[in-house]
Amino acid sequence: MKKKLSIFPSILFFLILLSFFYLLISDRNPSKLPSTFIDKPVPIFKAKTLIDNKTFISTEEFGQETTLVNFFATWCKPCVEELVFLKKLASKNELKIIGVNYKDNSNKTVKWLKELGNPYSKILIDSNALIGIDWGVYGIPETFIVNSKGIIKYRLIGPITEKNYDEFYVKIKESEK
């Protein structure tokens, strides 16, 4: 019994050590935080739209078809690279893409989209980051997949790239299952 008692702390110590090492070598990325909105309805908010200057009311816009909500800005370099893949997705005519222009200059954005192409069906102005905070955004680009019931199914932190495009497309398809 006494021998067992002295071995037990060492085993426990190694188990704790092992779990720490597991967390170190596993794919867990502490900079990628899970969203609190997964499987929850989209936040309720209002915003002004860029280009046509209309009022966007979230309750009227979601819940009809699969929608991507993409937070972007002209000052964000990965957003430029991502634009190619957003245009590719928009050309499929399977979903709607709403862009949220995060802390940006509106005139610059209009020019930027004219130059590079516009994949968005609507662009919302988020000059003070309040829409971003409402969606739990902490860095851009970030893209949310909202299914046709208005439920957020997936959040991609960082840009859509050649590397993750196929996987992201599968996530879009899965969001309706």
Place this chain on the structure above:
Amino acid sequence: MTKTLLSIIFIFILTHISPTITKAVDPDEFLQDPKLELRARKISKNIRCLVCQNQSIDESSAALAKDLRILIRNKIKGGYTNDEIYIFLTDRYGDFILLKPSFKFSTSALWSLPFIFLIFGIFVIFQHNKKSNKIIK
């Protein structure tokens, strides 16, 4: 001797004085009512900057930290209680945004494990001492 003294003074400045100098809160963010400002500072000190992660938004100069500081002050001006502000933030960013998470089922391990380890440690030391005493006798 002077070198050692100078090093000590330098380390003291680095660890004690510079953090207060580099406080990120801009003067234009301050609320006019000192009581409300104090509440905002207290809340900000418990909110993690999600960009820097190991700093509170009170210390961080990241853009998001500033946005959250302004949001907290606006909520305070709008009559929100501290708890309502914490709920607003955790609803959007999860418990991770709190530097001192509240005690609930999902955080119970975080709060209880140090005490369990402490009790376990005391038990191990006690057993070890008992054994050594027997050997001495």
